Amino acid sequence: MNPHLPPEPSDAEAQHPARAGFAARGTTIAIGLACVAGVLLTAGIAPRLEARTAQKHQVAAQRELVVSTVTATRAPSTQDLLLPGSVSSWADASVYARTSGYVQHWYTDIGAHVKAGQTLAQIDTPELDAQLQQARADEATAEANYRFASTTAQRWQTMLQTQSVSQQDAQAKSSDAAAKLATLQAAQANVARLQELVSYQKVTAPFDGVITARNVQVGALVTAGGTPGLATMPGELFHIAQTDRLRIYVDVPQDDASLVGAGTAVSVTTQQYPGRRFEASVARSSNVIDPVSRTLRVEVDMDNRDGALMPGAYAQVHLSLTTATPALELPVSALLFRPDGVTIAVVDAHDKVQLRKVTIGRDFGTYVEVATGLSPTDRVIDNPGDAIADGQSVRVAATAAPGSKA
CATH class of the missing domain: 1.20.5 (Single alpha-helices involved in coiled-coils or other helix-helix interfaces)
Known part of the structure; x- marks a missing residue:
């Protein structure tokens, strides 16, 4: 094949x-x-x-966790601390009658601007006038008795030199003259007292201010004094407030209390005047931290000659606090709030996470001052997750500019 x-x-x-x-x-x-x-x-x-x-x-x-980091910057040395304030008048007083009688006439009503010593009302005091006349008569009687007793004592002293009267009788006349003098002085004091009470027939303003309340009518019976301190203020004739200067009270938190002093710059704003700032000054403080609220009571004085602000109003007080040694600041998004304290996550040279406890200083809103636990060269993870752990390997995607987020 x-x-x-x-x-x-x-x-x-x-x-x-x-x-x-x-x-x-x-x-x-x-x-x-x-x-x-x-x-x-x-x-x-x-x-x-x-x-x-x-x-x-x-x-x-x-x-492999991808993170973005931020670097810390120096916190500002000046911080604007905004606090609520209570506006009060420079002086505030209730005016009472110092003598009893009937209101003969009143001259000022609420809203009236008055000067110190200006007459607010006139009180008719017929009984007091009669008492004053009687006291003056008693004074005249006492003066006549004293003159007679003084003349008699001098005469007896002259006769004692010639042995015409006994020494005991001369001393008795001198003692009687001294007693009559004391009676005269008592009568004079009584007249002065009644004259002072009669002068209170005119109710006057204690200082320059504005009348905020009038509680009198013509013919009303008023009594001397009153019972100040009660809610209804019985017996109060007028209420006057000095408004050309104002006192504004603010409560500064304990953390910022040491930065507030006489030279602290202050301005005041209100909702009635948007965009307008009223210049003021720190006058004094209580120098004691309230154990209940942990705040320092500070008084701020403000010129109010234009009458823009009214006592009793709500105001916002801006305190410009200055610190000589500001620390570093970070965005609040870089903070971790752990049970053992505030923590930040730092990336080391080997791209490993280091959890570090820090101490928070001043609060700037979106940024906070880190007092301890942070250095300027640290790469701090922004927006770290709650599950991030110490020693964890990460990959840095971007580093934000100093003081800003990535």
């Missing part, structure tokens, strides 16, 4: 040539289907393998 010649067909193939052709076609189809299946299998598996590889890389990247 020649190997280069095609094989001779078998007897079955020779007898059935159609079967031979069908078998050859079946083999070709099988081979084609196998190739198609291989291609489809390759096309389906390859993307899955690529996706799985990408997923592995993504998971590995997510396991």
